Amino acid sequence: MGKCFSCIKIPPLSDSSSQGGVEKDKDEAMDVASVLNAQDNQNALTFVDSQSNGNSKVPGLQFSSEKRLFCPRIPPLGRTYSGESGGKRTREVSESKINALFDQYKDNVEENAIYAEGIEKLCSDLGVNPDDFKVLGFAWKLNAEQMCRFTREEFVNGLRNLKVDSVGGIRNKLPEIVAEVKTDPEKFKDLYRFTFRFGLDSETGQRILPLEMAICLWRLVFSQREPPILNRWLCFLDKHPLVRGIPRDTWNMFLNFTEAVGDDLGCYDDTEAWPSLFDDFVEYENDQMNQNISKEKDEMKEVCD
Known part of the structure; x- marks a missing residue:
């Protein structure tokens, strides 16, 4: 029969030979380790000498003139910022x-409210008119309770949410607010x-907007x-003899x-259930x-006659 791997028998090692081999391997390993340690120590001294002698000429690497050893510098860790997200600094x-x-x-x-005079000064510093759409958007972001008044709580919470703390920061945010409501129908609805x-x-607990105020705010928000149809709607309201105010549902x-x-x-x-x-x-x-x-028919008739 031909030979196969299962037919090959390896003679068992004797106890004395196995122990001797192990001890010999240990001795050889210790000898190699001692040689490597000695080389490492010599290389380290050479590396330090090369640095002190100014032998390194390549940025980021230090070369030894004797061994051509090099050690790449570890790049500095990047700074971290609180609120960091997606690798972008906030x-x-x-x-x-x-x-x-x-x-x-x-x-x-x-002490805890900005009224009309202060709001006008703020608008002047921002470079906008008090009746500008941007100011309405800013008040929306502050969630202001009523016109011509910003409370300290509204102002602080609003600017914190906008992530600004200066006039320049507010000024830079105003175009972003306008773009947000122009492109997002849900934001505009809000x-x-x-x-x-x-x-x-x-x-005073007012629940209905006076008609004059409602017309001004419709022109502003739109x-x-x-x-x-806006102009025709406002013209109709202005001429309607019975309309004095606009309720919330309308x-x-x-x-x-x-x-x-x-x-x-x-x-x-x-x-449909329209007002x-x-x-x-x-x-x-x-x-x-x-x-x-x-009227057009009458005018045409007059021309023809």
Whole structure:
């Protein structure tokens, strides 16, 4: 039969030979280790000498003139910052700076509020008009309770959330706020609903916006996303003899109304649960359209005659 691996028998090692081999291996290993340690010590001395003699000429590496040994420098660890995310540095805002900034504009009598005069000064320092859309966006970010007043709590919490603590920081954030509400319909909807509450006089418990205030705020909040029917709606309100104020439901539903009716009110469905004021507006617009058509017919008739 031919030989196979299972047929090959390896004779067992004797106890004396195995022990002797182990001891011999240990001795050889110790000899090698002692030689390596001696070489390492010599190399280390040579490395130090080469540094002191200025032999290294390559940045990041130190060379020995005798052994050509090199040791790469360990690169310094990068700085870490609190709030670091995704490898990007985020600046830590200072609450003491925010409070100091608030104190620059606060009322002389009321320690914990900025009123109209202080807000005008802040707007001047920011380079914007008090009735600018950016100021409305800033008040939205502060979650201000009412117009012409920023409390210390609103100011500090708002700037902390915006991650700014200076006038320059606020100025740089204003365009970002505008871009945010222009590109995100949900954010604009939140701003729009905030605007109604912002216009109320919370100290008197006001629940309905006076018509004049509502018209001003509609023009302001829609200055970045103006619907096609806005001017006609405001003109209708200005001429309506019975409308003196705008309740919250009417204010909120008007945003949905502008999205539903299109440019010419052709998509308006009077069977839906719109506020009655919207029905009056559509009827008014239809009357205006019919009057215009009749007027155009009369003018054409006069020309033909």
